[in-house]
Amino acid sequence: MFKKISLEPSRFALHFAVLVIIILWTLPTAGLLISSLRDKNQLAASGWWTALTSADRNQVGRMKGKADQGEKDGKFVIEGNLFEGADAVSGKVSAFGTKVQNPGANPAGSTVELEGGQTLTVNADGTYVLTSPTAFENDRGGRVFYISSQPPRFTVENYETVLFSQGIGRSFVNSLTVTIPATIIPILIAAFAAYALAWMKLPFRGLIIAIIVGLLVVPLQMSLIPLLKLYNAAGTFMGVPSKTYLGIWLAHTGFGLPFAIYLLRSYIAGLPKDLIESAQIDGANDFKIFRRIILPLTFPALASFAIFQFLWVWNDLLVAIVFLGSGDDQLVLTGRLNALLGSRGGNWEILTASAFVTIIVPLTVFFSLQRYFVRGLLAGSVKGG
Amino acid sequence: MTAQILYAFITIIVGVGGCFGYFYGSNWLLDRVLPADASNDASAVRNLKLQAMIRPWLFLGPALLLLTVYLIYPVIETIWLSFHGKAGEDFVGLSNYVWAFSDAQFRQSIFNNLMWLLVVPAACTFFGLIIAVLTDRIWWGNLARSLIFLPLAISFVGASVIWKFVYDYRGEGQEQIGILNAIITYFGGDPQVWISLPFWNNFFLMVILIWIQTGFAAVILGAALRGIPEDTLEAATIDGAGPFKIFYRIMVPQIMGTIIVVWTTITVLVLKVFDIVLTMTNGQWNTQVLANLMFDWMFRGGGDFGRGAAIAIVIMIAVLPIMIWNIRQANAEQGGH
Numbered sequence: 160m161f162k163k164i165s166l167e168p169s170r171f172a173l174h175f176a177v178l179v180i181i182i183l184w185t186l187p188t189a190g191l192l193i194s195s196l197r198d199k200n201q202l203a204a205s206g207w208w209t210a211l212t213s214a215d216r217n218q219v220g221r222m223k224g225k226a227d228q229g230e231k232d233g234k235f236v237i238e239g240n241l242f243e244g245a246d247a248v249s250g251k252v253s254a255f256g257t258k259v260q261n262p263g264a265n266p267a268g269s270t271v272e273l274e275g276g277q278t279l280t281v282n283a284d285g286t287y288v289l290t291s292p293t294a295f296e297n298d299r300g301g302r303v304f305y306i307s308s309q310p311p312r313f314t315v316e317n318y319e320t321v322l323f324s325q326g327i328g329r330s331f332v333n334s335l336t337v338t339i340p341a342t343i344i345p346i347l348i349a350a351f352a353a354y355a356l357a358w359m360k361l362p363f364r365g366l367i368i369a370i371i372v373g374l375l376v377v378p379l380q381m382s383l384i385p386l387l388k389l390y391n392a393a394g395t396f397m398g399v400p401s402k403t404y405l406g407i408w409l410a411h412t413g414f415g416l417p418f419a420i421y422l423l424r425s426y427i428a429g430l431p432k433d434l435i436e437s438a439q440i441d442g443a444n445d446f447k448i449f450r451r452i453i454l455p456l457t458f459p460a461l462a463s464f465a466i467f468q469f470l471w472v473w474n475d476l477l478v479a480i481v482f483l484g485s486g487d488d489q490l491v492l493t494g495r496l497n498a499l500l501g502s503r504g505g506n507w508e509i510l511t512a513s514a515f516v517t518i519i520v521p522l523t524v525f526f527s528l529q530r531y532f533v534r535g536l537l538a539g540s541v542k543g544g
Numbered sequence: 545m546t547a548q549i550l551y552a553f554i555t556i557i558v559g560v561g562g563c564f565g566y567f568y569g570s571n572w573l574l575d576r577v578l579p580a581d582a583s584n585d586a587s588a589v590r591n592l593k594l595q596a597m598i599r600p601w602l603f604l605g606p607a608l609l610l611l612t613v614y615l616i617y618p619v620i621e622t623i624w625l626s627f628h629g630k631a632g633e634d635f636v637g638l639s640n641y642v643w644a645f646s647d648a649q650f651r652q653s654i655f656n657n658l659m660w661l662l663v664v665p666a667a668c669t670f671f672g673l674i675i676a677v678l679t680d681r682i683w684w685g686n687l688a689r690s691l692i693f694l695p696l697a698i699s700f701v702g703a704s705v706i707w708k709f710v711y712d713y714r715g716e717g718q719e720q721i722g723i724l725n726a727i728i729t730y731f732g733g734d735p736q737v738w739i740s741l742p743f744w745n746n747f748f749l750m751v752i753l754i755w756i757q758t759g760f761a762a763v764i765l766g767a768a769l770r771g772i773p774e775d776t777l778e779a780a781t782i783d784g785a786g787p788f789k790i791f792y793r794i795m796v797p798q799i800m801g802t803i804i805v806v807w808t809t810i811t812v813l814v815l816k817v818f819d820i821v822l823t824m825t826n827g828q829w830n831t832q833v834l835a836n837l838m839f840d841w842m843f844r845g846g847g848d849f850g851r852g853a854a855i856a857i858v859i860m861i862a863v864l865p866i867m868i869w870n871i872r873q874a875n876a877e878q879g880g881h
Binding site for chain 1: 545548549551552555556559560563564567571575580595596597599600601603604606607608610611613614615616617618619621622625632675678679681682685688690691692693694695696697698699700701702704705706707708709710712719720721722723726755758760763764767812815816818819822823835838839842849852853855856857859860863866867870871874875
């Protein structure tokens with residue numbers, strides 16, 4: 160009886176708790192995405208959670224000077240629109256004033272008396288009328304401080320900017336250039352090695368497997384200095400630049416191999432023994448068995464590894480900044496984003512849009528191939544279970 | 545740019561073709577040189593034996609070569625370099641290590657790394673476990689897990705931008721556009737410059753890695769939880785154990801092996817953490833960690849390879865116990881085969 164009653168509130172609490180966790184987890188990314196689509200002035204002025212409400216903004220405008228004055232009913236008049244200025248952001252004026260301390264002194268549409276019998280009217284649409292009993296004498300008009308409320312504005316301008324003038328577009332191509340070969344090359348090499356370690360008779364098999372398991376956790380940092388020296392020496396020896404795409408492809412291949420071999424070996428070793436033995440009895444040699452039987456059956460594991468390696472290489476910063484140059488033709492997305500963080504630290508419209516461009520590819524891969532990804536994760540880490 | 549795409553495309557074809565070529569070619573050659581259908585039986589048997597001896601090494605060859613060049617040789621070379629000077633020529637004994645342990649920045653990095661090691665794996669495992677248990681009981685659990693899992697696909701640099709925006713600071717009185725400061729000021733607090741806040745700034749950097757890795761922990765632990773036999777849980781319920789008791793007394797002990805795997809995997813990752821610190825603070829405001837310090841010394845003032853190598857060795861030594869444990873674990877499995 161008691162259980163039945165307490166069930167409902169606890170179910171509710173469960174859903175609620177999960178909901179809260181999810182909101183916490185997705186909020187940072189949501190903020191990034193929303194911000195990257197906002198108008199850059201609005202982005203700098205208000206938080207992204209206010210993106211759907213119109214924002215109040217204190218602005219300042221300068222009225223026209225004596226050259227534009229006219230005469231009307233015996234008075235000198237200057238008319239114009241505050242939103243026509245060079246850096247004014249259009250919107251709706253809600254209040255205005257002539258002192259910087261108090262831009263909200265008068266509601267829009269009202270008329271205020273200024274010194275020397277002058278009057279000023281500012282309307283909601285930004286038009287103003289300044290009248291004076293005597294002729295205006297200043298070349299430049301006076302300043303008006305006003306509060307304008309701006310409707311929310313969403314745009315892809317930020318993306319256009321980062322793709323075409325901040326170098327993100329170019330880096331995108333560079334990242335693809337690094338990632339695709341660095342994902343494909345290790346697969347075949349690892350698959351052959353994994354088969355040999357799983358099903359072929361060879362001396363030192365246990366030792367080789369132990370070394371590969373050991374190499375799984377070797378910090379990349381251990382490899383950087385010797386490889387940098389090696390690359391420099393090889394570059395000088397052959398008279399080619401030491402920072403090349405070929406260099407980074409091979410580096411990523413080398414670094415990815417221990418995991419690839421480990422993952423594929425445990426998968427291939429789990430294939431039924433009869434399958435391989437009956438093929439052997441039929442007279443097929445190991446090369447044939449590998450090609451005809453193992454390779455097609457291993458497809459899910461190959462896909463898992465490919466996704467891992469793709470994400471790893473695409474998201475890598477360390478290997479890229481050590482083994483590739485920082486020129487336009489070699490800087491990858493992560494490196495570019497890191498450089499932008501230094502040079503455009505406060506320009507959130509550039510940073511948010513750039514960051515979203517860099518994460519959109521891995522997110523797409525992740526969502527479309529999540530099943531393989533999870534399977535690889537489980538095979539790779541749930542060991543000893 | 546088109547030249548680059550073409551270059552990449554050709555290399556893919558050449559590289560993959562080369563791989564295929566090597567495996568096909570070497571196996572064909574083997575079959576040719578040592579024909580299995582030789583004229584007399586004795587030599588056919590001998591050839592088959594020889595083939596079986598040589599073929600595994602043909603399969604393993606490229607992998608072993610790459611592993612040697614890119615991992616094994618560098619490890620040995622780094623050990624050697626750590627006992628040598630700036631350019632790696634003159635032998636200096638232990639002086640790189642002596643320098644390291646008397647260097648304030650190095651000690652700061654060790655201290656920070658220890659904090660990372662204490663906090664991040666524990667937090668990820670803890671949150672991962674909770675999320676795994678909670679999402680296992682609701683019909684939209686898969687969706688929930690994917691969303692929490694999602695940051696795992698984001699690069700550390702991208703995540704740093706996301707969180708730098710969360711931590712963004714504007715002067716007092718200005719409108720805050722970083723959500724953390726906006727919440728603080730909404731409740732009447734003073735906005736803070738989170739990433740230079742002494743001591744605590746380290747934790748604000750750790751949050752990023754926890755945010756990324758919790759999904760990993762949740763998925764792995766979730767799979768392990770589903771592996772617990774239904775009977776065990778039912779028996780406990782019948783015996784009158786409450787949900788918390790079931791969690792602590794039955795679920796956690798049952799999946800202890802997996803918890804250790806998750807914990808150690810994240811520990812190894814934490815030791816190598818580099819991108820987050822580089823992009824958020826570059827080690828300023830006492831947030832330096834070993835991996836970033838090492839990178840610093842590789843290039844700072846033309847680079848000091850000796851000191852950089854010594855720092856790398858310290859990271860390696862920290863990983864060593866986990867490596868040995870993994871190898872023993874793998875060997876035990878081998879024995880069971």
